[in-house]
Amino acid sequence: MPLPTLWLSLLLVPVLVAAPASAETYESEQARFRTVVLTDGLAHPWGLAFLADGGILISERPGRLRVLRDGNLSAPIEGVPEVVDRGQGGMLDVAVGPDHGETGWIYIALSGPGEGGIGTQIWRGRLDGGRWIDGEKLFEMQRTSRSGFHFGSRIAFDPDGRLYFSIGDRGEMRRAQVVGDEAGRIHRIEADGSVPPDNPFLDDPQAMPSAFTRGNRNPQGMAAHPETGEIWIHEHGPRGGDEINIVRAGENYGWPEVTHGIDYSGAVISERERAPGFADPLYVWDPSIAPSGMAFYTGAAFPEWQGDLFVGALKFRLLVRLELDGERVVGEERMLERELGRIRAVEQGPDGLLYLLTDARNGLLVRLEPVE
Ligand SMILES: [Ca+2]
Numbered sequence: 001m002p003l004p005t006l007w008l009s010l011l012l013v014p015v016l017v018a019a020p021a022s023a024e025t026y027e028s029e030q031a032r033f034r035t036v037v038l039t040d041g042l043a044h045p046w047g048l049a050f051l052a053d054g055g056i057l058i059s060e061r062p063g064r065l066r067v068l069r070d071g072n073l074s075a076p077i078e079g080v081p082e083v084v085d086r087g088q089g090g091m092l093d094v095a096v097g098p099d100h101g102e103t104g105w106i107y108i109a110l111s112g113p114g115e116g117g118i119g120t121q122i123w124r125g126r127l128d129g130g131r132w133i134d135g136e137k138l139f140e141m142q143r144t145s146r147s148g149f150h151f152g153s154r155i156a157f158d159p160d161g162r163l164y165f166s167i168g169d170r171g172e173m174r175r176a177q178v179v180g181d182e183a184g185r186i187h188r189i190e191a192d193g194s195v196p197p198d199n200p201f202l203d204d205p206q207a208m209p210s211a212f213t214r215g216n217r218n219p220q221g222m223a224a225h226p227e228t229g230e231i232w233i234h235e236h237g238p239r240g241g242d243e244i245n246i247v248r249a250g251e252n253y254g255w256p257e258v259t260h261g262i263d264y265s266g267a268v269i270s271e272r273e274r275a276p277g278f279a280d281p282l283y284v285w286d287p288s289i290a291p292s293g294m295a296f297y298t299g300a301a302f303p304e305w306q307g308d309l310f311v312g313a314l315k316f317r318l319l320v321r322l323e324l325d326g327e328r329v330v331g332e333e334r335m336l337e338r339e340l341g342r343i344r345a346v347e348q349g350p351d352g353l354l355y356l357l358t359d360a361r362n363g364l365l366v367r368l369e370p371v372e
């Protein structure tokens with residue numbers, strides 16, 4: 001190789017390496033955007049939340065919390081609650097409380113050790129530099145099990161500041177219909193962990209006071225509607241039965257009595273797709289996309305996307321944009337298919353941009369930015 005050419009290639013190599021790995025530009029139905037990788041090196045990241053000081057709090061399923069601030073990913077936060085990293089369990093969703101700017105409270109959902117197995121726990125605490133302080137366990141599942149399946153564990157707040165969280169059926173479908181069980185439903189508590197006086201099952205001495213619904217299989221997406229304030233979820237169905245539902249007090253979402261899906265073995269779970277007494281889903285994915293993460297878009301950066309619902313997909317490795325007309329889904333666009341990987345979380349940032357986490361041993365935090 002002539003010397004000038006060698007020099008040229010040596011000069012070019014660092015330039016190519018330094019370019020963001022996937023600052024790719026995409027054309028979608030209603031917007032041009034690029035994906036910018038803000039950080040890699042995240043071990044199976046699961047949830048993210050935007051802190052008042054500008055940092056981005058990220059959970060890693062094996063049991064860590066980190067903060068991305070000014071482009072730098074922190075060391076793991078010290079002193080976080082113990083988790084059991086098994087199967088789908090570990091350090092799961094994170095959220096900031098409604099008064100986070102004044103109080104600093106952050107909320108986490110995790111699968112923790114309990115008597116006889118693993119159970120969902122909801123905690124709140126504060127960050128002091130690189131430490132977790134003032135930790136309070138707000139909820140602890142009593143009926144633990146050794147299963148590594150179906151923890152649910154998304155967190156969302158409604159406009160009244162009440163905290164909703166999901167627990168999946170833990171791989172035992174019947175639990176979703178058992179009164180008094182904690183699995184297979186959405187729960188609602190106050191931000192301090194107490195039970196709201198108007199929770200729907202308080203008159204039933206057998207029911208869990210925090211229970212708000214039942215018949216949910218494994219909800220891993222949850223967000224408050226920006227106009228109605230209602231909590232929307234999606235849930236992993238069996239084969240061919242992922243659902244979107246609106247969380248309403250005391251409602252039974254049917255699992256496994258009614259479902260649009262069949263078992264992964266091909267066996268029929270229920271002959272019925274609907275029945276009296278069970279809420280119909282707003283929307284069903286068949287085949288299943290394995291949805292995770294959910295955000296309503298309200299930002300100014302993508303005017304055409306305002307009012308749309310974004311959902312990540314694990315199995316199909318894509319981002320779904322749903323157009324809504326009230327409570328009806330009137331359009332679905334699939335974006336970024338196989339471009340980034342399994343999408344675990346979707347959130348809108350305070351800057352009006354969309355943020356995604358990819359579920360991988362070397363997971364990414366990615367931001368979607370408009371391109372003229
Ligand atoms: Ca259902």
